[in-house]
Amino acid sequence: MEFYASCPQGFESALADELRDLGLPRVRKLKGRVSFAGAPSDAERACLWSRLASRIFVVLKRFTCRDADELYDEVYTMPWEDILRRGSTIAITASGTNGNLRNTRFTALRAKDALCDRLADEVGVRADVDTGRPDARISIALHDDRASLQLDLSGEPLFRRLPREIGRQGGSLALRPDYAALVLAQVAWKPCCDADDAPVLIDPCCADGGILLEAASIAAGRAPGLERTRWGFSCWADHDRAAWDRMRSEARQRAQQAGRAHARIIATDFDAAALARTRRLIKAAGADGIVTFVQPTVEAISAHLGSPSDTHVLAANMCTLRLNDASRASRLIQQLAALAPLRCAPVSALSRDGLLEVALRMRPTADIAIKPNNEDARLVLFDRSHGSTDAGSDAGANTRPNASKRTQAPVETVATVDVGDGSPVAVLVPESDQFAARLKKVARLRRKWAKREGVTCYRVYDADLPDYSAAIDLYEGAPDTPGRWVVVAEYAAPKSIDPSLAQARLLDMLEITPRVLKVDPDHVAARSRTRSRGGSQYATGGGASSGGSARETGRAQTHQNAWEQGAVHIQEGGLTFTANFNSYLDTGIFLDHRVTRDLVRTYAKGCKRFLNLFAYTGTATCYAADGGALSTTTVDLSNTYLDWARRNMAQNGFIGPEHRFVRDDVLAWVAEQRRAHRTWDLIFCDPPTFSNSAKMGERTWDVQRDHVELLCALSGLLAPGGRAIFSCNLRTFRLDERALADVGIAVEDITEQTIPEDFARNKRIHRCFIITNR
Template sequence: MEFYASCPEGFESALADELKRLGLSHVRRLKGRATFEGELEEGYRACLWSRLASRVFAVLGRFEAQDADELYDSVYDITWETIIRPGATIAITARGVTEQLRNTRFSSLRAKDALCDRLAETTGRRADVDVADPDVHLLLSLRQRRASISLDLSGDPLFKRLPPAATRAGEGTHVLRPDYAALVLSQVGWTMLCERELTADDYENEALPTLIDASCAGGGLLLEAVNILTDRAPGAARERWGFEGWQLHDAALWEQLLTEAREREAAARERQARIVAVDVDPAARKTAERMVKCAGYKRFVDFCAAKSATVLDHAGAVAGAAVIADTTETPLSLMHDAMTLVGELRRAPELAAAPVAALTRDGLLARALHAEPERSIAVMPNNEEATVEVWPSLDHAAAAFEAATSADAEGETAGADDVISDEAPAMPEPAAMLDLGDGKPLPVLIPESEQFANRLRKNARLRRKWAKREGVSCYRVYDADLPDYSAAIDLYEGCPQTPGRWLVIAEYAAPKTIDPALAQARMLDILAIAPRILDVPAEHVHAKARMRSRGGSQYGKQGAGKGGSGEGANIARRRLPLIEEGGLTFAVNFDDYLDAGIFLDHRVTRNLVREHAKQARRFLNLFAYTGTATCYAADGGVEETVTVDLSNTYLDWAERNMRQNGFVGPQHHFVRDDVLAWIRDQRQTRNRWDLIFVDPPTFSNSSKMGRRTWDVQRDHVELLAGVSRLLAQGGHAIFSCNLRGFRPETRKLARAGVVLEDITAQTIPEDFARNQKVHHCYIVRRLPIEDAMAEVGFSAEEIAERTEELRNPEARKPRAAAPAPTQAGNGKSNFAGKPSPAGKSKKKKFYASKPKGK
C-alpha cells in the first residue's frame, strides 16, 4: 500500500528521518511530502506518532487524465463501493492543473460526479457531499497528463493538537504551531536526550538531561517539549479521524496501537529531565506559564528569571543539554537582550556540550554567537519568512577546529604561516563589549556601536540641561546624528499621576543598498545602548519603524502591541501614561501606533496656537488627531472649540485630553467626518472661526474616505482655499504639514485670495534643529484676490484678467468637475438643527447657526 505524509516547505528532510525512526519502509523525500510503503498498520503509525506531518494520505489510484472525459472514466473505474463506508459523506479537493484541466473546482466536481455515479450504479445510492465536515476527504492531484487520488487519513490537520485548556489560556497570543515546535526540537536532538538511558552515577549526581528554552514566547516549544519528554503520542488524544469512513479501517488494530501508545506514555512518566524556561519579555513568560499550567504540565517546567547565572543555577548538573529559542515574536526593543542571553548560555562552561537551535526571522543570532549556524532551514510560520538555525555544541566546534588544524599541520610543506588552513572554521569569540561607565559591560553586535554610545551620551547631557532650563519633559535625544545609526530617539517622562520614563526608538528605513542584516544589527545595538545611557527600564522601550519622507498617514498603526487592539481600542477607558507639556496633561499610547499621540516637533507650534487663541473667540481644529492643539486653544481662552477628525478613536482620545485638562461642556464639539467634505458643507452655513489649526497627514487612503485619497502636495490648494472661506473677519489659520519636500502652490492659492506666511524656522524646537524639514508651518490669511495676487508677484495684466474672470463667470475656462462631497453614514450633513445638549455625545453631530437662506 502506498502512503505519503504532507508537510510545510522546509520540513521534508526532517519528516523523512522521523518516518524512518517510526520503522516505516521505502521512505522517500519529495517536495512538500515524504512517501512510504507498508500495510495499514504503517499508515496508522504515521497518523498516531508523526509530529512533523500535516496530513497522512493513502494513495487509491494513479491514472492518465488528459481531459475531463478521461478524468471521469479513470475515477469511475476505481472500486469506490469497496473503499467508502455506506452512508459516509464525502468531499473532493483538487490541486494542480493539466493542459486541458485548468480549473480545480471543475476538476473536483468532475471527479465527484464519477465517484457518485459509480456508487449509484453499484450500490443504488449516491454519496452525500459535505464540503465543510466530510467523513471521507479525497485529494485529487493533477500534474501534466497524470493524476492521482488519495484518501486523507488524518481528517483535521495533525498539527491541531494543542490541549484545549492551553489554547484557551493563550487566546489572543501567538503560540508556535506544534509541528514547527517539533521541527526545532528535532534539530536540537531533544528526542534522543529524552530517550537516553541514565547511569547510576548520573542519578547519584543528579545529572539529568536538560532543555533550556531561552525565549519561550507563547509556550509552543515548551508544550511540545513536554509531550516528547513524556513520550505522548501526538495523535493519542484525537477523537475523530479521516480513516473512519474508509472500509479498510481496522478498529481493532487501531485500538491495539492506541493501547501501545498509552503504555509507552505510562513508562515515560518516570523519565528524569529538566526543562528550564525563560523569556526577556515578562508578558510572554507569563503567557507561557499560564499555558503550561492549564495544560497540566507545570511539574515538568521550571520558569526562572532571564539571567544566564540564574538559568544555570536552575539547570543544575547536566548529563546532556540543549538550548532552544523562538525569537520570532520577541519585541524588537528586547531582541538584543534575548540574543545576549542565548550567547551567554552557549559560552557557559556548564553547557559546552549543548547544541543550540533557534527559530528566528532575521539571522542576527549568528552575529550574537559569533558563529555561523551548522545548518539552516527556511520555513514559513504564519506565512512569514523565518529560519530554523542550528549551532553545534562548543565541544563539537572545538573538536572540528582541532581536527581541521591537525589535518592542515600534517600536510604542512611550507612555513609556519600555513599551519592553519583558511578553510578551518573559526572558534566562536566573545562578543564586543562596551563600557558605559556604570560598571556593567554591555555586549554589542557591532564594535563600531561604541561611536553611537559616545554620541548619545553627549546628546543626553546637553539635552538634559536644555530641557531643565526650558521646562520640557518630553523631547528628542537623538535624530540620526550618525548616518549609519539611522534612528530617532524620543524620551518621555511621566507626570506625577503616572511616573516613569519611556523611550520611543523609531528606525528610519534603510536604503536598499544597505545590507538588511547589518542595519538590523545596528538597530539592536541602539536598543541595547539607549536605555542604559538614558536610564530607562527595558520594558519601557518601544521600537518603531518609520519612513524618512512620504507615504502612509502620519497616524499609521504600528500593529497590535502589548496592550493595544488598534482602532477598536477604547482610549477613553484604557489606562495610559500621562505626560505634561506647557502646563497641560496628555495621554500617550506607545503600543498601538507609530506616533504616541503627541508630535514633539510641534511643541512650539502648539504654544503659538495658545498665544493666538488669546485674541480669538472661536477655534477650529481640522485633522485634529488627539486634540492637543484644541487643549492649547482652550487654555488660551477661546469660548468655543470644534475638533474634526475622521477617526472615532482619535476623537475619543481628543475628548479624553480635553477632559483631563478640565475643558468640558457643550461649547466643546467633536465631529467625525471627512475634513474636505465637512469644509464644503460648512461653507454653506454662517459658521466662521477666528483661529483655525490645520495639520493634515502627508497621505491617506482610508476606506472611510470612499474612493478618494488624500495627498497633501496635490490637495493643499483645495484644502486651504476652503479653510480660508471659514475664517471670520480678521481671522487666520495656522497650517502645518510633515512632507519633507513640500512646496506650496502660492500662485494657485493667490488666485483664490489666499496668502501664506512661512513661519517654519520659528516653529522648529531646539531638539529638532538638526532636521529643519521635520515640518513646514505657515500663517494662512484671506485677502482680496487682487491684493493676494500682487503680493506673490502677478503682473497687473494677470490680475486684471483674473478680476474679469470673476466678474464674468461665463468667461472662465471650463474645469473638471469637483468630486461629489462625501456624506456621513446616514446620508445627511453633520450640521443641522439645534445645539447639542450638554452631557450627550457630540461626535456625530455639531449644530450651529442655520444654513444661509433657511
C-alpha cells in the same frame, strides 16, 4: 506498500528523523514530503504519533497518463471494491497538468466517474460524493505524462489536534502544533523527556501558548492523535480495527507511564495581559501541573532551574512579538545563557530577524526557512554545546540526546563595537562602528544644547549616516515617572538596499543606542517603517509602524489597558504630558512642533476662544490654555486620542466646562460650524497627510489635494483679527498660493522659524503657515 507523509517546506529533515524513530522502513526525504514503506499498521502508527506530518498517504497506483481516456481507463481498472469499505463517501482532488489535461477540476471529475463506474459495475452501487466531510479523500497528481493516485489516511490534517476552545483562548490563535513541534525537535525535547532524567524547558516569550502546549504533550508522552475519533483509514479495506485498537491501548499506557515523568516547563512573557491569557489556555488544556509561570526576569527564572548537570533547553516563538518586545526577549535569553545551568543549553526559536545572533554573539548552527501563518520566517538553532559565547561555557555540562543526528556547523562569532564604556557591543554589521562613533559625537553636542535650552525631550540623531537611516529621540521622564526613554524610528530603505542588510543595521542601532545614551535597554522603543505584517513584530500595535508616521497613515486606536501599559509623564515648556512608548505608532507628542506649540501659547494671550482641529493628544490645547485662552475646543475623530487629550489637560489643571472635547469628522464638523456662524480667535490645525478612516464614510482626505478647501474653511471660522496656524508634515507639500489668492486668503509661511534646532538636519519635517483675518 508505499506511503508518504506530507509536510510544510523546511520540515523534511526533522520529519524524516521522526519517522525513523518510529521504526518505519525505507524513509526517504523529498521536497514537501517524506516517503516510507511498510505495512498498513506502519502508516497508522505514523498517523497516531507523528507531530510534524501534515497528512499520511498510501500510494495506490502509479501509471502513464497522457489524456482523459487513459486516465479513465487506469482509474477504472483499479479494484476499488477491494480498496474502499462498502458505503464509503468519496471526494477526489487533482493537482498538476499536462498537454491534454489542463484543468484540475476536469481531471478530478474524470477520475471520479471512473471510480464510480467501477463500483457500479462490480458491486452494483455507485459511491456517494461528499466534498465537505468524505470518508475517503483521494487525490491524483499529474507530472508530465505520469500520474499517481493516493488515499489520504489521516482525513483531517494531523496538525488539527487542538480543541477549538483551547487553540483560540482569548481570541488569539496558538502557534500551529506542527510548527511548535519543529521548534522543539531542534532542541531534542522529546528525546530529553524519553531519557527519564529531568529536563527543563524555558520559554521566554510564551504569549501564544503554542510551544507550551506541544511541549507539555510531549512530556506527558501523549500521542498527538490519541484523542482523534475520525480517521481517513477507517474506510480503507486494509485497515485492521483490532490492531488499531491495540496500538491506541499501548499509546494510552505509555501516556500513563510518562505522566509520572519529571519534565518541567518554565514560561514567561513581557506582555502581562498575554501571559494571563496563556495561563488560562494551559489550564484549559490540563497542562498547568507541568508549566510554571514566572516574571520575565533572570532572577525569577533561575529560582526554578535545576543543577548544571540537568538537561536544560530554551525554545521560543519570536515571530509574533513586537520589535520592542523581541529585543527585550533576546536580551533575557542572553542573560539566561550566562547562568551556570544554561551555559551549554541549546536555543531554538522562530524568528524574522537577527536579534538572537546579536544577543548570543553566535551564528545559528541551523537556519531553516519556513512559513508559519504563510509568512516568511526562520527557525534558528544555537547548539551551544559545540561553541561558546562571551558568557563562557562549561565543558561536559548539560549534555543531551541528539535526536536529529545533525552534523554541527562551526560557530561563527559576530563583530563587536567599542562604545567607550569598557564592554564591547555585539553587532551584525562590522561597519556599525561608524554609527556608534557618530552617535557618541552628536549625543554629546545635543546634550549640551538641551541643558542650555532647558529641553528634556529632543531628537539626538536624524539619519546622519545614510546607511543608518533612522531618527532617534530621547525622552526624560517627569519626577513622578523618572527615567530616560529612547525611540528609534527607522526610515524606509531604498529598494536598491538588501532588506536583510537594512534589517541588520537596524538591529545594530537598537543594540548600540541604549549603551551610548545610557538608557535602560528595556526603555528603547522601535518603529520600523519597512515591513508590514499583521500580528507580527512589525505590526502597528506597540512598536513598529508600517508605511510612514502616524500622521501619514492615520491615528492608531487601541484599548485603555494598552494605553496604560506604556504611560510615562514628560515635561515640556513648563507643562506635563503623557507619552506612551509601547502601544502606538507615535508617542503622543510630536517633538518637531515644540516651537510651534510655544507660538500657540504666545498668540493665546488675550484670546477668548481657541480651536484645535485634528487635535491628536491635545498638546497644543494645553499650550493655549496655559497662554490664557478663556475657552478651548478640541476636535478629533478618535475617542482614544480625545481621552488622552483630556488627561493631558487635567494633569495641567485645565478642567471645567470651558474646555470642550468633540469627537467628530473634522471636515464635516467645520462645515457645520460655518453654517452656524461660529468663530474663534485662534485656530491650530495639523491634519494627517492622508486618511481613509471608515468613520469618514466614503470620503477620503488628502492634504495636497484638499488643503485649499480646508484653509478656506479655517478662514471662515476666524473672528476679526483672529489667526489660524496650519501645519503639514507632507515633505513634498506645495501650497497652492494662486488658488488661495483667488479667494482672498493671504498666507504667511513661517516654516523656517518653527523648526527646532534638533530638527535642523531635516527642515522638511513639517511646513507651517499663518492665516490672519484682518
